Amino acid sequence: MKLSALRKKLNFFGDSSEWKDGITPSIGGGDAKMLIRLLNKVKRENMAALEVGSWVGNGSTRVITNHIRDLHAVFYCVDTWAGSENVPFHQEFRKRYNTFFEVFADNVRAYNGQDIVRPLVMPSTQACVLFPDKSLDFVFIDGNHGYSYVKQDILAWLPKIKPGGVICGHDCDACYADLDPKLRAESDPHVEDDYYENKGHPGPKAFHAGVVKAVHEVFDGKATLWFKLKGSTSVWSHRPGSLMDRLRVSIGGGAPASREESVGGKAWPKPTPWPAAN
Numbered sequence: 001m002k003l004s005a006l007r008k009k010l011n012f013f014g015d016s017s018e019w020k021d022g023i024t025p026s027i028g029g030g031d032a033k034m035l036i037r038l039l040n041k042v043k044r045e046n047m048a049a050l051e052v053g054s055w056v057g058n059g060s061t062r063v064i065t066n067h068i069r070d071l072h073a074v075f076y077c078v079d080t081w082a083g084s085e086n087v088p089f090h091q092e093f094r095k096r097y098n099t100f101f102e103v104f105a106d107n108v109r110a111y112n113g114q115d116i117v118r119p120l121v122m123p124s125t126q127a128c129v130l131f132p133d134k135s136l137d138f139v140f141i142d143g144n145h146g147y148s149y150v151k152q153d154i155l156a157w158l159p160k161i162k163p164g165g166v167i168c169g170h171d172c173d174a175c176y177a178d179l180d181p182k183l184r185a186e187s188d189p190h191v192e193d194d195y196y197e198n199k200g201h202p203g204p205k206a207f208h209a210g211v212v213k214a215v216h217e218v219f220d221g222k223a224t225l226w227f228k229l230k231g232s233t234s235v236w237s238h239r240p241g242s243l244m245d246r247l248r249v250s251i252g253g254g255a256p257a258s259r260e261e262s263v264g265g266k267a268w269p270k271p272t273p274w275p276a277a278n
């Protein structure tokens, strides 16, 4: 086998040169597998998924699209496409592309995702009011990683999940309750940063202190932190509803889904039109 073919086979996402300007995907194979595992819990015809934070469309957007593309699914991608203020390389991208919605659109077209993906170019808190409560089967949160953004995003989207559905997110790479008290005291003033670098205390070398604290607080320490169970992922998850709700959804039951309507006959929000192909 040629080296390039072998590289492509080993790389879950394929060769980065296939992506617009060679921008590499920002989630790894372990996270992709975890997303698929969580999607499988709620997978069904006409299901409705949404993510906050789609970046250039070749990471979580691609994984979710490819996994639900044969289900007549609805998949909203919410992003300002202006980058997070606390991530310097996002701001470099912003200078280069202004909005990178077009880069996202070109990448989504590269894997024929445009029939499923419904972009919403707006802040997360603006998008969430467009959706009725209990209208979504699956939400993935991966926007700004500062504490107040993560907390706000989880609280905004949690009521939108159907009982037994899945809310999950990225970059919960430590357990707040398990942090060394000195590390917690030192990292707490920096939770609005994208991540925190440990200055030598026992525990993780670097971690997303804002995500870790917000997930801990909102779910009172009861969210599933998959890094504890699987190691190779930083995805967290929670399933609202009763045990019966979860069982019903997992065996294919639950409120009937519709590709045209969300709940109570209400039409899905109108997506932002796709920009012209470059």
Ligand SMILES: C[S@@+](CC[C@H](N)C(=O)[O-])C[C@H]1O[C@@H](n2cnc3c(N)ncnc32)[C@H](O)[C@@H]1O
Pocket (backbone or CB within 6 Å): 025, 026, 027, 052, 053, 054, 055, 056, 057, 058, 059, 060, 061, 078, 079, 080, 081, 082, 083, 084, 122, 123, 124, 125, 142, 143, 144, 149
């Ligand atoms: C970490 S990246 C997302 C990575 C993406 N999930 C992937 O797998 O490639 C974070 C994204 O969140 C977006 N973002 C930041 N703050 C936001 C907000 N308040 N509302 C919507 N999107 C936001 C940024 O523009 C950026 O594209």
